[in-house]
Amino acid sequence: MKNEYKVPVAALLRNLGSQQEVEMEVKAPSGIGDSFYGVRVGSPVHLKAVLSSMRSGIEAKGEISAVEEGKCSRCLKEVKRPVKVEFSAFMPFEREAGEASPMKCEVDEGGIYPLSGDFADFEGLIRDELALQLSMIRLCKPDCKGLCQKCGVDLNEAGCHSHEREPDPRFAKLAELKERMTK
Numbered sequence: 001m002k003n004e005y006k007v008p009v010a011a012l013l014r015n016l017g018s019q020q021e022v023e024m025e026v027k028a029p030s031g032i033g034d035s036f037y038g039v040r041v042g043s044p045v046h047l048k049a050v051l052s053s054m055r056s057g058i059e060a061k062g063e064i065s066a067v068e069e070g071k072c073s074r075c076l077k078e079v080k081r082p083v084k085v086e087f088s089a090f091m092p093f094e095r096e097a098g099e100a101s102p103m104k105c106e107v108d109e110g111g112i113y114p115l116s117g118d119f120a121d122f123e124g125l126i127r128d129e130l131a132l133q134l135s136m137i138r139l140c141k142p143d144c145k146g147l148c149q150k151c152g153v154d155l156n157e158a159g160c161h162s163h164e165r166e167p168d169p170r171f172a173k174l175a176e177l178k179e180r181m182t183k
């Protein structure tokens with residue numbers, strides 16, 4: 001079965017210092033976020049990158065676009081918004097068992113995703129980069145007012161919302177008592 005995340009890079013590997021542009025439209029892999037918020041499995045992901053051939057592998061720099069969705073953590077409304085992540089990663093040649101891992105000094109930042117033969121595999125990279133960049137603040141808008149803690153109404157839509165005219169039943173008893181005592 002064809003793996004849509006794998007890109008052939010044989011020509012690139014043969015020419016040290018050469019570059020290859022990659023652009024792909026794939027389905028989001030699983031494991032980005034949780035059931036409440038994240039990039040849904042199978043939703044479209046766009047990846048654009050420049051691969052550079054280096055002595056011990058390939059350096060990949062580029063951009064990933066996707067859509068994150070879930071529920072606003074204050075008002076529970078559905079949120080859906082585009083995300084764009086810039087990444088830089090290193091794809092070292094596969095190592096024989098027992099061989100030393102790629103030299104750290106060649107990698108300035110980003111994750112390490114070993115090549116599989118003559119192919120660069122972007123699945124792990126897409127998952128990690130998007131999971132890392134998911135919005136920490138999961139709100140439908142920055143100033144979402146959330147839901148009323150007494151009646152659950154959406155305070156973004158309720159306008160001037162107050163409960164002064166409909167006192168809590170627990171306070172009604174107190175008010176009654178107070179009235180009797182002051183007579």
Ligand SMILES: [Zn+2]
Nearest residue numbers: 072075140144
């Ligand atoms: Zn909200």
Ligand SMILES: [Zn+2]
Nearest residue numbers: 148150151153
């Ligand atoms: Zn209310």
